[in-house]
Amino acid sequence: xxVAPPLLAVEGLTKSYGGIHAVRGVSFxxxxxxxxxxxxxxxxxxxxxxDMLNGQNKPDSGHVRLLGEETTGKKPxxxxxxxxxxxxxxxxxxxxxxxxxxxxxxxxxxxxxxFNLFGSAPNFDRSEAGRLxxxxxxxxxxxxxxxxxxxxxxxxLELAVALANEPKLLLMxxxxxxxxxxxxxxxxxxxxxxxxxxxxxxxxxxHDMDVVFEHADRIIVLNRGTLIAEGSPAEVRSNPQVQxxxxxxxxxxxxxxxxxxxx
Amino acid sequence: xAFYVVQxxxxxxxxxxxxxxxxxxxxxxxxxxxxxxxxxxxYMIGAYIAFTLTERLSGAFGFWGSIVLAALAxxxxxxxxxxxxxxxIYHAPELFQLLATxxxxxxxxxxxxxxxxxxxxxxxxxPGFKGAxxxxxxxxxxYDLFLIxxxxxxxxILWLLFQRTRWGVLVRAATQDRDMVAALGVNQKWLFTxxxxxxxxxxxxxxxxxxxxxxxxxxxxxxIIVEVFVVVVIGGLGSIVGAFVAAVLxxxxxxxxxxxxxxxxxxLVFLVMAVVLIVRPWGLFGKPEAAxxxxxxxxxxxxRPLTSNERLASLAAxxxxxxxxxxxxxxxxxxxxxxxxxxxxxxxxHFLMSVGGLASFGHAAxxxxxxxxxxxxxxxxxxxxxxxxxxxxxxxCMGAAVFGFFAVQLSGVYFAMLTLAFAQIVWSIAxxxxxxxxxxxxILGVWPEKWAASPSHFxxxxxxxxxxxxxxxxxxxxxxFGYALRATxxxxxxxxxxxxxxxxxxWTAFVIAGTTAGIGGALxxxxxxxxxxxNLGISLxxxxxxxxxxxxxxxxxGAVIGAIVYKALNIWLVSQTDLSKLVLGxxxxxxxxxxxxxxxxxxxxxxxxxxKSSPPGSPLLAKPIxxxx
Numbered sequence: 001x002x003v004a005p006p007l008l009a010v011e012g013l014t015k016s017y018g019g020i021h022a023v024r025g026v027s028f029x030x031x032x033x034x035x036x037x038x039x040x041x042x043x044x045x046x047x048x049x050x051d052m053l054n055g056q057n058k059p060d061s062g063h064v065r066l067l068g069e070e071t072t073g074k075k076p077x078x079x080x081x082x083x084x085x086x087x088x089x090x091x092x093x094x095x096x097x098x099x100x101x102x103x104x105x106x107x108x109x110x111x112x113x114x115f116n117l118f119g120s121a122p123n124f125d126r127s128e129a130g131r132l133x134x135x136x137x138x139x140x141x142x143x144x145x146x147x148x149x150x151x152x153x154x155x156x157l158e159l160a161v162a163l164a165n166e167p168k169l170l171l172m173x174x175x176x177x178x179x180x181x182x183x184x185x186x187x188x189x190x191x192x193x194x195x196x197x198x199x200x201x202x203x204x205x206x207h208d209m210d211v212v213f214e215h216a217d218r219i220i221v222l223n224r225g226t227l228i229a230e231g232s233p234a235e236v237r238s239n240p241q242v243q244x245x246x247x248x249x250x251x252x253x254x255x256x257x258x259x260x261x262x263x
Numbered sequence: 264x265a266f267y268v269v270q271x272x273x274x275x276x277x278x279x280x281x282x283x284x285x286x287x288x289x290x291x292x293x294x295x296x297x298x299x300x301x302x303x304x305x306y307m308i309g310a311y312i313a314f315t316l317t318e319r320l321s322g323a324f325g326f327w328g329s330i331v332l333a334a335l336a337x338x339x340x341x342x343x344x345x346x347x348x349x350x351x352i353y354h355a356p357e358l359f360q361l362l363a364t365x366x367x368x369x370x371x372x373x374x375x376x377x378x379x380x381x382x383x384x385x386x387x388x389x390p391g392f393k394g395a396x397x398x399x400x401x402x403x404x405x406y407d408l409f410l411i412x413x414x415x416x417x418x419x420i421l422w423l424l425f426q427r428t429r430w431g432v433l434v435r436a437a438t439q440d441r442d443m444v445a446a447l448g449v450n451q452k453w454l455f456t457x458x459x460x461x462x463x464x465x466x467x468x469x470x471x472x473x474x475x476x477x478x479x480x481x482x483x484x485x486x487i488i489v490e491v492f493v494v495v496v497i498g499g500l501g502s503i504v505g506a507f508v509a510a511v512l513x514x515x516x517x518x519x520x521x522x523x524x525x526x527x528x529x530x531l532v533f534l535v536m537a538v539v540l541i542v543r544p545w546g547l548f549g550k551p552e553a554a555x556x557x558x559x560x561x562x563x564x565x566x567r568p569l570t571s572n573e574r575l576a577s578l579a580a581x582x583x584x585x586x587x588x589x590x591x592x593x594x595x596x597x598x599x600x601x602x603x604x605x606x607x608x609x610x611x612x613h614f615l616m617s618v619g620g621l622a623s624f625g626h627a628a629x630x631x632x633x634x635x636x637x638x639x640x641x642x643x644x645x646x647x648x649x650x651x652x653x654x655x656x657x658x659x660c661m662g663a664a665v666f667g668f669f670a671v672q673l674s675g676v677y678f679a680m681l682t683l684a685f686a687q688i689v690w691s692i693a694x695x696x697x698x699x700x701x702x703x704x705x706i707l708g709v710w711p712e713k714w715a716a717s718p719s720h721f722x723x724x725x726x727x728x729x730x731x732x733x734x735x736x737x738x739x740x741x742x743x744f745g746y747a748l749r750a751t752x753x754x755x756x757x758x759x760x761x762x763x764x765x766x767x768x769x770w771t772a773f774v775i776a777g778t779t780a781g782i783g784g785a786l787x788x789x790x791x792x793x794x795x796x797x798n799l800g801i802s803l804x805x806x807x808x809x810x811x812x813x814x815x816x817x818x819x820x821g822a823v824i825g826a827i828v829y830k831a832l833n834i835w836l837v838s839q840t841d842l843s844k845l846v847l848g849x850x851x852x853x854x855x856x857x858x859x860x861x862x863x864x865x866x867x868x869x870x871x872x873x874x875k876s877s878p879p880g881s882p883l884l885a886k887p888i889x890x891x892x
Contacts, residue, residue: 054760080762092760094753096817097746098565105750106761108743114763115771116743122568124743145565161761 005068013062040222085162106164265399274518276407283469287462293438303488309467341463369848386474499549588719611779613822620752625686631799633781659781667773705795815861
């Protein structure tokens with residue numbers, strides 16, 4: 001009897017730049033409806049890893065499978081069509097369009113109307129655009145130019161755009177970077193709620209440990225390109241290796257150095 | 264065999280000047296991020312001043328001294344231009360920088376005629392290099408050998424300058440990250456000025472060194488700038504070694520192309536450029552460009568369709584325009600038809616440039632192709648006018664499909680340079696392939712049929728087509744496709760992440776714009792009764808850019824207003840002065856510096872201020888172009 005493939009299965013993902021191994025043999029999987037946090041110190045390879053999942057970067061070796069289907073070597077736009085939404089660390093939105101139009105463009109793409117030359121875009125799926133904006137709490141901003149939004153609002157808009165193709169998987173690269181503490185908690189609560197309701201798998205990277213430990217079902221930890229820990233928040237929190245990475249090995253080294261000096 | 268060797272050496276000698284100019288352009292771009300369109304103009308002034316000086320100063324020292332002195336003098340002019348004009352526009356969108364330096368080029372073209380007259384000037388031979396060397400029965404001018412040596416020597420000097428001096432280190436650092444260099448306390452102003460001076464010096468030296476080989480004339484700027492653009496696109500903008508290799512490559516292709524396709528030698532260069540672009544879009548020695556500065560434009564004003572009142576007003580304006588034949592004479596009607604045709608041309612460029620963010624500097628190519636399409640169909644195939652009008656623009660469509668495919672692989676200034684080069688190639692074909700296109704004599708006798716022959720009937724035809732085209736393109740701006748196109752303009756990263764194939768969208772837009780321009784060209788052929796290579800020349804491309812800019816590049820309806828105002832002004836100006844290029848160039852510079860929003864943009868801003876009445880809303884909406892300091 002075959003077991004249904006997991007939503008996302010990553011196997012032996014590897015990427016190096018010149019002599020530097022940015023990501024080495026990373027494997028993990030993600031179930032539908034699960035919220036998985038990818039953490040690690042700066043330079044651990046999180047962003048490289050992320051870009052490979054989304055198709056922006058090609059792995060040297062390894063596989064990424066979405067519901068059993070290989071996505072390595074596919075372009076970001078093809079992976080999006082397979083049901084993967086993405087938000088960026090630094091927001092990427094259409095600055096000269098209104099908030100509603102930003103969502104409408106994603107809906108137009110999802111509805112395969114990109115080469116419709118004579119339809120009316122301002123009226124394109126207005127209700128769905130409105131619904132998505134309401135969902136992220138941006139309903140009142142629909143007619144505002146995107147270029148004059150506050151950063152936190154742009155992040156919420158990105159979430160609405162990412163949800164436009166009814167994704168099975170959401171990839172969020174530092175979803176709360178650059179936001180006020182209060183906003184961070186709200187945005188992640190919202191994301192978690194949507195993900196559970198619609199059974200969307202969420203993979204996110206994050207530096208804010210409060211956000212990570214409050215919302216992640218499971219955490220994987222990267223350090224220098226390799227996976228060093230995986231487990232529930234409690235397990236990861238008590239993992240000595242993770243503590244060493246986060247508190248810094250330099251401190252341990254210095255302590256040892258002093259001991260050596262005193263003898 | 265000896266013949267081919269000589270041909271090869273001639274190619275190498277031509278490469279020297281090309282390399283000097285191209286390296287100057289590359290250095291300036293590397294640091295200031297400005298593609299200096301006026302580089303060809305500096306090359307030309309260098310040649311003219313060197314001509315005058317060599318006539319005055321005698322002897323070997325006089326000649327060589329004059330060459331260097333001329334280059335220094337032009338460098339000084341360059342410094343002035345940089346301080347007075349460029350410093351004001353370093354932070355403007357790149358389109359504005361290209362246009363301002365192009366305006367400068369236009370002004371220089373008229374100024375040199377004013378000072379040196381319109382005739383070709385033949386300069387002196389270089390002392391010590393007057394003779395020729397016999398090579399197996401073929402003559403090689405000894406001056407050519409001098410130039411062949413000079414190219415690598417200049418490359419070496421530049422290399423030393425950049426690797427071994429403090430200034431060179433700063434320039435290389437600024438090329439990588441100029442903001443960081445500024446943050447480290449380097450006086451950016453003087454760094455930029457000195458770099459510009461060096462670049463202009465190289466261009467002028469290239470021009471001055473040409474006088475023993477070629478006559479000096481007032482159109483040499485455009486010829487060299489197109490070749491230089493081709494060189495930097497092939498070699499990679501910002502790379503001096505790339506400029507050298509590509510200059511040699513292009514010169515050799517020209518030298519041997521004449522042997523293979525004597526009529527249309529430029530085809531060979533085009534083919535090589537196309538291959539390079541497919542394999543390495545950033546050039547042989549260039550690096551992939553980091554994401555450009557985020558300057559979607561001057562405002563963040565979202566677009567909206569016309570309200571029903573505005574629609575009624577537009578309709579009323581159209582009806583009034585349609586009554587013109589009731590009271591105007593034939594001359595006014597011909598002018599009216601021409602304006603209507605230029606409205607078509609302007610809105611087609613607007614679609615590509617404002618909606619798609621792709622500023623084409625060679626849009627006239629598709630206008631002209633439409634015109635030639637008509638000439639071929641009507642004169643050679645003898646088809647009826649209606650059929651011609653429907654099929655003629657297809658030539659523009661095909662041209663846009665071929666060139667657009669390559670052009671959309673690039674963006675920003677590369678896109679501008681490439682479209683210009685393509686347009687110039689089409690122009691050369693029309694000019695050189697005399698047996699098909701009639702060359703400079705054009706194709707005459709393309710007259711409309713009886714039903715459209717009278718000025719009033721033709722005016723109604725042109726007006727009707729212009730209104731139709733404007734409406735159709737406007738519908739497209741607010742169609743799902745138009746939204747997707749604007750999305751690709753605003754953020755390529757995001758469009759890709761929501762499943763949009765940006766290149767295909769942009770290519771489609773290019774074809775739509777090219778076809779529409781072809782419709783304008785088709786009507787233009789019937790209006791004038793003839794077709795000439797000028798119908799696809801650079802000055803026409805620039806007319807289109809200025810029309811869009813004058814109306815307001817960030818508005819939806821600016822192109823229409825811009826075309827009407829500009830064309831009317833232009834026709835009036837040409838009847839008033841011989842120095843129309845000088846006035847036009849000055850006008851362009853003026854718009855860019857003090858009036859960057861254009862007519863419709865200004866009106867919109869005023870309307871918005873009045874609506875808000877309280878102090879202007881968002882600072883973003885009212886932000887003028889910042890000056891460099």
